[in-house]
Amino acid sequence: MEQNFVYDLIGENLIGYVIVAAMPLMFVLVYALVAILGELKISAWIQERLGPMRTGWKGVLQPIAEVVKLLQKEDITPANVNKPLFNVAPFIMFTGAYAAYAVIPFSSVFVPSGINIGLFYVFAVSAFAIIGIVMGGWASNNKYSLLGAMRAAAQMISYEIPIAIAILAVATLAGSLDMQEIIKQQAGGIWNWFLFGGTGSIAKVWVIPFTFALFLIYFIGSLAETNRVPFDIPEGESEIVAGYHTEYSGMKFAMFFFAEYSNMFVVSAIITILFLGGWQSPFGDFMNGPVWQSIWFISKAMFFVFVQIWLRWTLPRLRVDQLMYVTWKVMLPVAFVAFFAVAFWAMIK
Amino acid sequence: MIETYLPLIIMLVFGFGIAVVFMLLSEWLGARRFTPGKVSTYESGMPPRGTARERFSVKFYMIAVSFIVFDVEVVFMYPWAVQLGTLGISAFIAMMFFIAILFAGYFWELRKGGLDWD
Numbered sequence: 001m002e003q004n005f006v007y008d009l010i011g012e013n014l015i016g017y018v019i020v021a022a023m024p025l026m027f028v029l030v031y032a033l034v035a036i037l038g039e040l041k042i043s044a045w046i047q048e049r050l051g052p053m054r055t056g057w058k059g060v061l062q063p064i065a066e067v068v069k070l071l072q073k074e075d076i077t078p079a080n081v082n083k084p085l086f087n088v089a090p091f092i093m094f095t096g097a098y099a100a101y102a103v104i105p106f107s108s109v110f111v112p113s114g115i116n117i118g119l120f121y122v123f124a125v126s127a128f129a130i131i132g133i134v135m136g137g138w139a140s141n142n143k144y145s146l147l148g149a150m151r152a153a154a155q156m157i158s159y160e161i162p163i164a165i166a167i168l169a170v171a172t173l174a175g176s177l178d179m180q181e182i183i184k185q186q187a188g189g190i191w192n193w194f195l196f197g198g199t200g201s202i203a204k205v206w207v208i209p210f211t212f213a214l215f216l217i218y219f220i221g222s223l224a225e226t227n228r229v230p231f232d233i234p235e236g237e238s239e240i241v242a243g244y245h246t247e248y249s250g251m252k253f254a255m256f257f258f259a260e261y262s263n264m265f266v267v268s269a270i271i272t273i274l275f276l277g278g279w280q281s282p283f284g285d286f287m288n289g290p291v292w293q294s295i296w297f298i299s300k301a302m303f304f305v306f307v308q309i310w311l312r313w314t315l316p317r318l319r320v321d322q323l324m325y326v327t328w329k330v331m332l333p334v335a336f337v338a339f340f341a342v343a344f345w346a347m348i349k
Numbered sequence: 350m351i352e353t354y355l356p357l358i359i360m361l362v363f364g365f366g367i368a369v370v371f372m373l374l375s376e377w378l379g380a381r382r383f384t385p386g387k388v389s390t391y392e393s394g395m396p397p398r399g400t401a402r403e404r405f406s407v408k409f410y411m412i413a414v415s416f417i418v419f420d421v422e423v424v425f426m427y428p429w430a431v432q433l434g435t436l437g438i439s440a441f442i443a444m445m446f447f448i449a450i451l452f453a454g455y456f457w458e459l460r461k462g463g464l465d466w467d
Binding site for chain 1: 353363372380382391397401408409415416426431432437438455459465467
């Protein structure tokens with residue numbers, strides 16, 4: 001159904017499928033290096049430091065040095081851990097983090113797997129991270145790890161509900177769970193994005209506060225899903241050392257780390273798709289070719305990655321009870337009210 | 350239909366494969382110097398006391414139960430959400446009735462303090 005430019009070039013055969021499956025991998029590896037450098041440099045600028053300066057021009061080779069360093073680290077498996085689970089957990093995190101890229105459309109002519117339940121698939125795959133965290137934390141047989149894993153699981157499942165409702169509201173607006181279809185419905189410039197209620201007459205202005213609320217709920221929830229500040233309680237170093245990955249070292253630690261950065265892009269991409277028109281140009285048909293689309297998509301998503309890094313170095317950490325208060329007593333009712341309004345609008349329009 | 354899922358499955362295999370490659374690389378490049386202190390459980394430098402296999406606060410399980418209730422409801426609502434345009438007003442009212450029942454349970458849990466952390 002979806003056209004994919006790779007299939008036009010080589011045909012829809014096994015080689016084509018493998019190339020399509022490998023392309024996001026190239027993107028993820030480059031993105032991870034950029035994100036690590038971004039984290040180091042942005043944190044430095046926020047704190048009026050220079051950040052890494054010695055590896056390459058102004059320290060741009062720092063992330064590569066970090067990867068080499070992590071590869072050379074000793075992989076320690078503590079004596080008291082549950083070895084099978086301890087070793088499998090990072091693989092689950094890593095595979096789950098990469099699997100979400102399968103349905104992210106980078107352009108109108110490229111989506112790795114154009115399945116018609118893309119949104120639902122992302123929602124399902126994001127649960128991989130919870131399993132990986134609980135598995136790793138419990139198997140470590142360390143009190144910090146266990147507490148960190150339990151907190152992470154409680155936090156992630158709690159915030160998944162408002163997120164699911166925000167996704168549901170967009171599904172009612174778009175009438176589809178297909179990523180490409182959702183983006184196509186937001187064609188025609190910034191005013192038609194689901195952040196502003198989607199396409200429709202001027203009568204849609206009353207629904208804009210509700211879509212905006214859902215956008216904020218999704219963004220806040222996604223911060224909690226990726227365990228980023230202000231929701232990094234599972235890794236709160238002042239209380240529980242490093243949380244669920246306390247006992248991990250070397251490459252296994254790097255996999256948890258990589259999964260976090262990878263998930264940062266996934267949630268940013270989903271925000272972009274759901275509310276900011278995905279690969280649609282903000283100016284309607286102006287600057288809206290297949291290449292422009294991927295530039296728009298990646299810039300919008302990277303903007304949200306930047307906001308996440310920015311927040312990390314700006315906000316303090318919440319307490320566990322505050323965290324649970326926010327999701328169960330504020331975000332859940334607000335999300336349902338906003339969902340009611342948006343579903344009503346989707347039905348009458 | 351099934352062809353659209355093929356790249357997805359290949360990607361799952363790829364994701365796992367890359368992780369294995371990185372692990373093998375680190376096995377090959379990584380240091381290996383055994384000391385007994387290194388493999389003991391980390392407890393801020395103190396000798397570890399007991400294990401982590403003990404009873405755990407029930408609050409986390411309360412959250413899990415509430416999650417199951419809401420998440421299953423929300424998952425049931427997805428097919429309805431996609432078809433809302435064709436189903437029309439009666440389906441909308443039916444679902445709002447359902448959400449009202451769900452919220453009766455929510456407010457009951459709220460009043461009983463099931464959602465308080467402390």
